[in-house]
Amino acid sequence: MRTGSSGSAAVVLRKGAWTEEEDILLRKCVEKYGEGKWHQVPFKAGLNRCRKSCRLRWLNYLRPNINRGKFNSDEDDLILRLHKLLGNRWSLIAGRLPGRTANDIKNYWNSHLQKKLNGSSKNKNKKNNKSQKIKKAMITNNNIIKPQPRTFSKNAPWLRAKQVIHNPSPATAQDSAAPKSQSMAAQDSADMMTWLDNLLNDEQIISNDQGAIWSFNGGSSSEINPGRDQNEDILINQENDLLDFCIDADIWAISSSPANI
DNA sequence: AAGAAACGCAACCGCGTTTTG
DNA sequence: ACAAAACGCGGTTGCGTTTCT
Numbered sequence: 454m455r456t457g458s459s460g461s462a463a464v465v466l467r468k469g470a471w472t473e474e475e476d477i478l479l480r481k482c483v484e485k486y487g488e489g490k491w492h493q494v495p496f497k498a499g500l501n502r503c504r505k506s507c508r509l510r511w512l513n514y515l516r517p518n519i520n521r522g523k524f525n526s527d528e529d530d531l532i533l534r535l536h537k538l539l540g541n542r543w544s545l546i547a548g549r550l551p552g553r554t555a556n557d558i559k560n561y562w563n564s565h566l567q568k569k570l571n572g573s574s575k576n577k578n579k580k581n582n583k584s585q586k587i588k589k590a591m592i593t594n595n596n597i598i599k600p601q602p603r604t605f606s607k608n609a610p611w612l613r614a615k616q617v618i619h620n621p622s623p624a625t626a627q628d629s630a631a632p633k634s635q636s637m638a639a640q641d642s643a644d645m646m647t648w649l650d651n652l653l654n655d656e657q658i659i660s661n662d663q664g665a666i667w668s669f670n671g672g673s674s675s676e677i678n679p680g681r682d683q684n685e686d687i688l689i690n691q692e693n694d695l696l697d698f699c700i701d702a703d704i705w706a707i708s709s710s711p712a713n714i
Numbered sequence: 715a716a717g718a719a720a721c722g723c724a725a726c727c728g729c730g731t732t733t734t735g
Numbered sequence: 736a737c738a739a740a741a742c743g744c745g746g747t748t749g750c751g752t753t754t755c756t
Binding site: 471503510557560561564 | 727
């Protein structure tokens, strides 16, 4: 158990829209102490907000270099491509779009790009939330194959320099959604290495029989973690190279159904 | 002109993962 | 090894603004 820094009596935390004064306090605090340690930020900044709220406000609004302008066509294109590759991994997508936040991209996707993708014209499609939800359900249940990025935790064997157990049978997209287990981790490692080998040997990108293309998920690859070890750095570099490769080569998750986008 | 509907953005919530004592 | 705290993410909601009828 950790020493809770709180210990304070129950104080009603502020919610809702941030005021300019709060923004100033938060900005000053982060500038002084740096990002991170969000549990300390409300106290240090003198804000009556929860840590989550502070973090969110900083990440989505106050952080320097945030691009609050309109999305241009290049960005649209990149988002569409990355979404095909990564699915709703907004933070990963945001990592490829300098100045854009995951929240921005998510909102933009939900309000613009999804419609664009669905081919529904902006006009006259007056629909209430209910029908939007039905439509959403139809899409997810439809034959669009949602990419299932593989997740490799820091505890993965190759990061721990443990022996990798080879398992030749490839995991399916469904498998990747299943709960992780040690055998899964071992399989992940073998699969990844095989696939990476193939990739680096300039062989064809392997899409599994569900049409899902694998991608790496470094978790927070766009963030700097000074504590990570060399293997992790290598893995993250590989992830970035791979994303660049896929984007440059125009590689998507190819659906098994021609009717799909 | 006014009310309704849709849009767009900011913020909140819940949950899985990671860290720490 | 375990439990609690903290972190980070994606989904959802709330609300002000804009557009439509």
